[in-house]
Amino acid sequence: MDSNDVIADIKHVLYTKEQIQDRIAELAAQIDEDYADRDILVVGVLKGAVMVMADLARALHSHVTMDWMAVSSYGSGTQSSGVVRILKDLDTDLMGKHVLIVEDIIDSGLTLSWLKANLQSRGPASVEICTLLRKPEAAKVEIDVKYVGMEIPNEFVVGYGLDHAERYRNLDFIGTLAPHVYS
Numbered sequence: 001m002d003s004n005d006v007i008a009d010i011k012h013v014l015y016t017k018e019q020i021q022d023r024i025a026e027l028a029a030q031i032d033e034d035y036a037d038r039d040i041l042v043v044g045v046l047k048g049a050v051m052v053m054a055d056l057a058r059a060l061h062s063h064v065t066m067d068w069m070a071v072s073s074y075g076s077g078t079q080s081s082g083v084v085r086i087l088k089d090l091d092t093d094l095m096g097k098h099v100l101i102v103e104d105i106i107d108s109g110l111t112l113s114w115l116k117a118n119l120q121s122r123g124p125a126s127v128e129i130c131t132l133l134r135k136p137e138a139a140k141v142e143i144d145v146k147y148v149g150m151e152i153p154n155e156f157v158v159g160y161g162l163d164h165a166e167r168y169r170n171l172d173f174i175g176t177l178a179p180h181v182y183s
């Protein structure tokens, strides 16, 4: 099993399992306070947000319903273009609902900016965003993100839902990859 050990691919651990769980508990407490008198529809963006959704939803004391969306952003290469295609839409009618979009990471912010506008056009009572991680690039886009777990440097990270070629999503921590993975 050693030869296939995923840990050997990790260069540096940015956030441990404990640090992530502590921060999610803080975010949940803040969200509970803000939504004290309202039900929340949490919308997870597949696939990256699966882990954050699972842990955040379990840390919330508010009444919550959960739904999922899958989107893909058209772009040249690795750069997100802001042109988004819906691969899987919500099952829920948003009319009058308090929507909380849950994301793993905001990089350029283009995808989320499009998504927020799209959901806002469906008649919800409110739309807010919660992201576990945010990169500095996001500052360039006019997008109001109410809940941010951690601000991270402009480095590619994996784990806790985040992937490289679909691998590493299952790690319970967040880290950077060793150079041999890229070569």
Ligand code: XMP
Residues within 6 Å of the ligand: 048, 073, 080, 104, 105, 106, 107, 108, 109, 110, 111, 112, 155, 156, 157, 158, 162, 163, 164
């Ligand atoms: P935007 O539109 O904000 O898109 O540029 C954010 C999406 O880009 C991906 N992304 C990453 N995925 N590690 C990853 O595994 C990273 O460091 C990273 N930075 C950006 C991710 O799919 C996110 O939803």
Ligand code: MG
Residues within 6 Å of the ligand: 045, 046, 047, 048, 049, 104, 105
């Ligand atoms: Mg993603």
